[in-house]
Amino acid sequence: MIVPIIGNVTYSITLDPTVWIFDDRKVLLDEAFNEKNNITEEVDELEQAAQRWNREIYQQKINPPVNKSISKFEREKILENSYVMPLHEFIDHAEIKNNAKSAKLVTDSDDVSVSLTQLKNSYLLFAIDGKPLKENGPVHLYYQDGSNKDNPIVGVQKIIIE
Numbered sequence: 001m002i003v004p005i006i007g008n009v010t011y012s013i014t015l016d017p018t019v020w021i022f023d024d025r026k027v028l029l030d031e032a033f034n035e036k037n038n039i040t041e042e043v044d045e046l047e048q049a050a051q052r053w054n055r056e057i058y059q060q061k062i063n064p065p066v067n068k069s070i071s072k073f074e075r076e077k078i079l080e081n082s083y084v085m086p087l088h089e090f091i092d093h094a095e096i097k098n099n100a101k102s103a104k105l106v107t108d109s110d111d112v113s114v115s116l117t118q119l120k121n122s123y124l125l126f127a128i129d130g131k132p133l134k135e136n137g138p139v140h141l142y143y144q145d146g147s148n149k150d151n152p153i154v155g156v157q158k159i160i161i162e
Contacts (some may be wrong), residue, residue: 001138010095017126029082033146079130084123091120103149108155
């Protein structure tokens with residue numbers, strides 16, 4: 001149930017979609033393709049350099065925003081909805097190298113090539129009705145513009161930056 005991001009990156013990282021259900025960054029699938037969610041925040045290169053400096057100098061861990069405490073009602077509500085996770089933040093943390101050209105999504109049936117822009121501006125569907133994807137999982141990839149909303153890339157098991 002893990003999805004590694006490997007290849008032409010500074011840091012190979014491993015995504016664990018099973019823990020995203022309580023992560024504040026998740027987006028309801030029904031709301032994912034609204035115009036306000038389609039705007040990916042561009043991070044200034046200077047800010048990225050400062051983040052790298054902090055990681056290296058102070059050995060600080062980058063902790064994702066996670067709900068610290070939720071009520072029983074909120075927990076029940078979470079377990080009834082379908083969610084996607086924006087991929088851009090994870091791609092930023094992996095730090096794609098300048099000579100990278102594309103990304104290959106290794107799925108359970110075949111490999112799919114996508115541009116780095118498409119990859120960065122994508123969502124990973126990780127839960128349907130509050131449960132991890134068992135069939136064609138661990139994640140499905142949707143473009144933020146909704147162009148593949150009816151036909152997502154399913155069964156994504158690995159992301160290789162080429």
